[in-house]
Each structure stands twice: as C-alpha cells, then as structure tokens.
Amino acid sequence: MTSKAPVNQHPSTQEASPVRVRIAPSPTGDPHVGTAYIGLLNYIYARQRSGQFILRIEDTDRTRFVPTSEQMIFDSLRWVGLTWDEGPDVGGPYGPYRQSERTEIYREHAEMLLANGHAYRSFETAEELEAMRQQQIAAKVPPRYNGAHRHLTQAQIDAYLAEGRPYTVRLKVPENQSTTFTDELRGPITFDHNNVDDQVLLKSDGYPTYHLANVVDDHLMRITDVIRAEEWISSTPKHVLLYAAFGWELPRFWHMPLLRNTDKSKISKRKNPVSLVFYQQSGYLPQAMLNFLGLLGGGMAQPTEQEIVSKGLNTKEGDIFSLAEMLEKFDFRRISLGGPVFDLVKLKWLNGEYLRKLTPEEFFTALRSTILSDSYIRAIAPLVQSRMEILGQFGDMTGFFFADNILPPESVWLPKKRTFEESLAFIAEQLTALEAAAWEAEAIESSLKTLGEAKQWSVKENFMLLRAILTGSTSSPPLVESMIVFGKARTLDRLRRFLDVQKKQANQRK
RNA sequence: GGCGUUAUGGUGUAACUGGUUAACACGUCGCCCUCUCAAGGCGAAGAGUCCGGGUUCGAGCCCCGGUAACGCUACCA
Structure with missing residues (x-):
C-alpha cells in the first residue's frame, strides 16, 4: 500500500497581492441572514485591508433558480448597509459577475482538465447514479461514485460521444493520497482521498457545479481570501485539487462558524425566520441587524474594565457597536468556532436599544419608511375601502x-x-x-x-x-x-x- | 455508516504567554420608580469550563483517550 503522506501540501498565497474577497449567494429564494453574516465578515475583512469586496451571483442551478431573487439579494444587502466594489449590478474589471453568463469559461476550463488528465467524462444517467447510491446505502457502504467511467477506453468514449449520449465531467481525484490545506482559523486539515469523491464539475446540461465555477471564478477574479461558512470544509480538498490541476496559486481559506437554530442545527427557515426581507418588513433596523451579526462568533473585543471606567461606559455598551466600530476593532483571529445560535430575543433587545436612541423625528421617519409607509398603506387601503x-x-x-x-x-x-x-x-x-x-x-x-x-x-x-x-x-x-x-x-x-x-x-x- | 469540525451558565461572548471566590451582555426571578405596560435603577438565582486520565506548586487554557452536537457525504449551493 502506498504511503498516505500529505503530498498535496500547498502553500498559501503570500501577503503581497491586494486583498480581494467575495460572497457568492445563489438566487434560489429570499435573501438569507447567513448571506448577510458572511457578507459582513467579508466586507470587514476587505475594508480593514484596503481591499476589494466582490459580489458574485451563483446561478448555475437552473432547477432552483428564482428570477426575482437576485434583485432581492442586492436590495437586502444594501438595506443592511453593505456595498460591494464589483458585482453584476455595478460592473467591474473581472466580469461578468453572474455565473450563468460565464458558462463558456467553465466549459473551456473543463476541457483543459480533460486534456491534462485531471478530469474524465462520465456517461451514467442521474437515475443510474441514484440506483447505485441506494444499493450502497442498503449495503451499508459509504455512498460514493464507483469510478466506473474513469478508465473508459478512447474507443468507448468516442462511441458514446458519437451516440450523442449526455455526460458529466468529473474530477479525477488521485488515489492513495491525501490533501492537506490550512484553514486560517483552525490550522491544517487533512482529507484522505478515499473520502473525497470524484466530484461532478460540469453537469450534463452544460452548467458547472459550484466546485468548478467557484474555483475558476475565484482564480479569474483574483480572489485572495475565501471567507465562507463552515459547511464548505468538507469540499475544500476538491477545490484544492482543482487549483493544483490548473496549476494555480491557492487562496487563503477562512471557514466561519455556521449560524444555528435554537436547537443547534444549521439555521433553517422551518425553525427560524431567515429571510432578510422578513426582518426588514417586520421593522428591524438595519444597524441593529448588522450589530447583532457582528456579535455572533466573537470578533469584537469586549471593553476592558479600565475602558468601562475611564469612558464611563454602561456595561451593556460592549455589545452595541456600529459598522464603523467593527471596521476599527473587529479581529478575525478572535472568532470563536462554535456555531452561534441566532437568538431572536437578543436581536429584539438590540433593536429596541437602537429604536430608543432615535430622536422623535427619526423615529417617526423610521415608522413612515417601513411599517407605515405610503406604499404599504396604499396597498392595504383598497382592501377595506368598500x-x-x-x-x-x-x-x-x-x-x-x-x-x-x-x-x-x-x-x-x-x-x-x-x-x-x-x-x-x-x-x-x-x-x-x-x-x-x-x-x-x-x-x-x-x-x-x-x-x-x-x-x-x-x-x-x-x-x-x-x-x-x-x-x-x-x-x-x-x-x-x-x-x-x-x-x-x-x-x-x-x-x-x-x-x-x-x-x-x-x-x-x- | 464514513469523513470533518466544534465543545465555558438557557443564549451570545470574556478570562494576557497556565496563577486567587470563571467576567460582561441578553433572558429569567425579586424589589424600587409608576395610573398601566415598557424603559430606567437596585439585587438574586444560574456554569466550575462535555467526560475520564495525565503533566504541573497550580489547568477553562498544555498532552492522551473517550463522548456528544453539528456539517458534509447530490449532475444543490
């Protein structure tokens, strides 16, 4: 048996290049608080380093695409106060910033991998794969692609292609090796390739999966730091392998803790309001929402006892801070890794604090621009006039x-x-x-x-x-x-x- | 099941390079204020740091072994 030493120990990007970070939400429904959370973190990281913050739309899943969603994402992120330097709506030098407009780029890159032997065509249908998966589950073995089409002869491939059979392009994960990458907050993480599936990179409809599109775009858009949620740790080795297959330099990876429901499961709409639109329409103030998100996961140092005394701070002021203060004091190394519960009770308290600080005039304006806006009342009025x-x-x-x-x-x-x-x-x-x-x-x-x-x-x-x-x-x-x-x-x-x-x-x- | 990550009161976080009775905020409870309810003020309860070993004069912080929770395990992101 070959040694399983971490042969793919890739160095991280050096400090030299200007920092560029991104968020890449999918337009599959209402804009999510998790997007705002990761967005805030990326925004702070970029601003603290005079870098760029990019918004990219990952709309490669046609089956879940919701047309109105993209605009809602823009509106909601702007509502909480985040702005981006490049994006579908503001342009930029590395566009287009909508993945559905980049399919040709992904196809070309998939071809490159096919040509250099880091990927292969897989002709199974989705049904066949599902059947295989069920068998594996029944047999109590880990469900994985069996690699059947990994070693198809050129003649077989040509025959399938001549038939016009649809295919996917899969990553050829090297056998008997492992991949180690550095998570900036957790240190080195190693995955044995036995546990890394031959990921589909290009779907049979010609659209890329997240993995391909993400790596290609991050490289082409000169992303230096990938700051995303913890749920991506497991697929990071695939991404590292892709960078290596293309011969590209690796970005730094920062995996942030996942927001949780009260029961500690990953935050979900069945158990918690997660739509930013909900918070906006219910009358939460954007500053309060941003403040609350900044509180989750640490990052902001609490004032020391001396500070509380010398500045005459009320102790609760340690939990109340603006975006400007976050830019000044937020420290990524302080982030605590346990997934924080998205606690509506504390959010409401914070919102109340902000509400009470408004002048009467500001408070009136806040009411008139949200729950008592002309447009809202105008929409309600015809329902009751008669x-x-x-x-x-x-x-x-x-x-x-x-x-x-x-x-x-x-x-x-x-x-x-x-x-x-x-x-x-x-x-x-x-x-x-x-x-x-x-x-x-x-x-x-x-x-x-x-x-x-x-x-x-x-x-x-x-x-x-x-x-x-x-x-x-x-x-x-x-x-x-x-x-x-x-x-x-x-x-x-x-x-x-x-x-x-x-x-x-x-x-x-x- | 496999792999990975994480683990301090109910919740979010603190605790400098290991150093006295584990701190702050939210929430809860009580009292004060008050025509009510909030807000505000004062106070209380609530964790001995997931468990078990080890190192040390001393461990929430270091080491070893477990456990649990969560994530991933898709031609979804």
Whole structure:
C-alpha cells in the first residue's frame, strides 16, 4: 500500500497581492441572514485591508433558480448597509459577475482538465447514479461514485460521444493520497482521498457545479481570501485539487462558524425566520441587524474594565457597536468556532436599544419608511375601502397588518367540525403549500384549493382557518390579497409561530 | 455508516504567554420608580469550563483517550 503522506501540501498565497474577497449567494429564494453574516465578515475583512469586496451571483442551478431573487439579494444587502466594489449590478474589471453568463469559461476550463488528465467524462444517467447510491446505502457502504467511467477506453468514449449520449465531467481525484490545506482559523486539515469523491464539475446540461465555477471564478477574479461558512470544509480538498490541476496559486481559506437554530442545527427557515426581507418588513433596523451579526462568533473585543471606567461606559455598551466600530476593532483571529445560535430575543433587545436612541423625528421617519409607509398603506387601503363607513374603522379592520403577534384563541380559529389535531396537521400542510407557491393571487389560491381537495377540506373551511390564524378574526379583508400585501416572509412566519405555540401548548397539556 | 469540525451558565461572548471566590451582555426571578405596560435603577438565582486520565506548586487554557452536537457525504449551493 502506498504511503498516505500529505503530498498535496500547498502553500498559501503570500501577503503581497491586494486583498480581494467575495460572497457568492445563489438566487434560489429570499435573501438569507447567513448571506448577510458572511457578507459582513467579508466586507470587514476587505475594508480593514484596503481591499476589494466582490459580489458574485451563483446561478448555475437552473432547477432552483428564482428570477426575482437576485434583485432581492442586492436590495437586502444594501438595506443592511453593505456595498460591494464589483458585482453584476455595478460592473467591474473581472466580469461578468453572474455565473450563468460565464458558462463558456467553465466549459473551456473543463476541457483543459480533460486534456491534462485531471478530469474524465462520465456517461451514467442521474437515475443510474441514484440506483447505485441506494444499493450502497442498503449495503451499508459509504455512498460514493464507483469510478466506473474513469478508465473508459478512447474507443468507448468516442462511441458514446458519437451516440450523442449526455455526460458529466468529473474530477479525477488521485488515489492513495491525501490533501492537506490550512484553514486560517483552525490550522491544517487533512482529507484522505478515499473520502473525497470524484466530484461532478460540469453537469450534463452544460452548467458547472459550484466546485468548478467557484474555483475558476475565484482564480479569474483574483480572489485572495475565501471567507465562507463552515459547511464548505468538507469540499475544500476538491477545490484544492482543482487549483493544483490548473496549476494555480491557492487562496487563503477562512471557514466561519455556521449560524444555528435554537436547537443547534444549521439555521433553517422551518425553525427560524431567515429571510432578510422578513426582518426588514417586520421593522428591524438595519444597524441593529448588522450589530447583532457582528456579535455572533466573537470578533469584537469586549471593553476592558479600565475602558468601562475611564469612558464611563454602561456595561451593556460592549455589545452595541456600529459598522464603523467593527471596521476599527473587529479581529478575525478572535472568532470563536462554535456555531452561534441566532437568538431572536437578543436581536429584539438590540433593536429596541437602537429604536430608543432615535430622536422623535427619526423615529417617526423610521415608522413612515417601513411599517407605515405610503406604499404599504396604499396597498392595504383598497382592501377595506368598500367595507368601511367611517375612516375611524380602518384600525379595526387592518390591525393585523401592523401587528407582530396575532394569536387567536381556539374559539376563533378551530373549525367547529374539525378536531384540534387534524386542524393543526392541515395548517402544517397549508404552510408547506404556501412555501412552495409563487406569491401572487392565482398561485396562492390554486395551491390552497388543490390541497383542500386532496384533504377533503371545503374551500370555506380551508380559507377560514387561514384567515383566523393570519388575521386573528373570522372576518377580514379578502384573504389572498391580504396575504400578498402582508408579504410572503411575514405570512409564513405568522403561520410557523402559530404552529409552534399550539404544539407547545399541546405538549404542556400532556 | 464514513469523513470533518466544534465543545465555558438557557443564549451570545470574556478570562494576557497556565496563577486567587470563571467576567460582561441578553433572558429569567425579586424589589424600587409608576395610573398601566415598557424603559430606567437596585439585587438574586444560574456554569466550575462535555467526560475520564495525565503533566504541573497550580489547568477553562498544555498532552492522551473517550463522548456528544453539528456539517458534509447530490449532475444543490
């Protein structure tokens, strides 16, 4: 057996070149707090070193692509106060910054690897691969590509190509070796190649996977430091191997701790609001959000006791700081590696602190630009105009649009002919259906009706249940229109919170 | 299952190169203020640093061995 010494011990990039970092979100839905978190870290890193911060859109997964998502990412990141030096919307010398516009580049690079023997064509179908995976799982062996097409003869390859068979391009991971790279926060990390799969680099639809596109773009865009979430550690050896296969210099890798739900699992929308749009629409202040994100993972030194005394600081001021202060004091070496829980309670407290510091005029402006904006009220008004006799009834009819907590009692929401359990189960299904729906009237209505038919809930029962939970009342402006105005993020959050509360209460009763 | 990462009160973080009763903030509880609720003020409870060994005069910090949580294990990122 060959020795498994770390032969691929690659040196890190030297300090010389100007720092360039990037975030690369995927437009697959609402912009994520995790993107803002990693974005903030990259931003601070770049600004502290007079470097550049680049925004790149990773839209190579056509199956999950959401057209409106990209603009929402721009808007949300700007909302929290981050700006980028290069990106799809601002241009720059290393564009295009949208991966779907770079497919030719990836194809060429895949060809290069094919030519120099670091990659090979794999002609299996997705179904065949899935079947293989299932067998391996059943046989209790680690699911991995078996390398069947690694050693296809040229004649076989030509025959397949002549047939026009679709194929993927896979990385040829050297056998009986290991790869070691340095994580700037954790030190050297080694992976035995037995545990590194022959990753698909180019999909059969001609689009690259993350791994290829990411490495190619990072190199072409002169990225010096890859600052990304911890979930990427496992695939870093693939990236290191790719840099080596191209003969490129390695960037530095910084893997940041993963944001968590209260139960410590990776933060997810089922357990926590993760959409930046949600926080914006719910009336969180961007400074508070940024401050909160800066708090997670350490990085900011707490004031010493001397500082507290000499500057007359209130001790809680140690937790309150602006972006400017982060640029001044944030220290990447201080980052603590345990995944921090995204604690809404502390975020709310922080937001309250910021709110109280506003002057009355600023506070009024904040209200008028968010929860009481002309555009919001203008959207709500037509839903109630025909139902009103005097203007004073506006509040009675629209309160739920301006509320954070709507928790109707059972007497309001529980349908007469349904049990508690079946109703809750149905709400959970409504939630799932709505999560998948495009946020426009027909899509919402039809997905709800389809669900109702499948589960034998009449349209009336179906919509009334939702109405009660969302508005807190059995009479309200038109439901679907109200949901649209209220927004997808907040609507889904209200449903999730309702379910959480009901489940907790049900558990307590037991 | 395999591989990797991580591990300080309920939560986020502190604790200089190992050095007295492990600190700050959020949350919780109590008291004060007050027409209520917040805010504010004062105070309290809550961890002996995942577990077990070792080194040392001395370990949250160093070493060894476990355990658990999390991540990855896709033609998703």
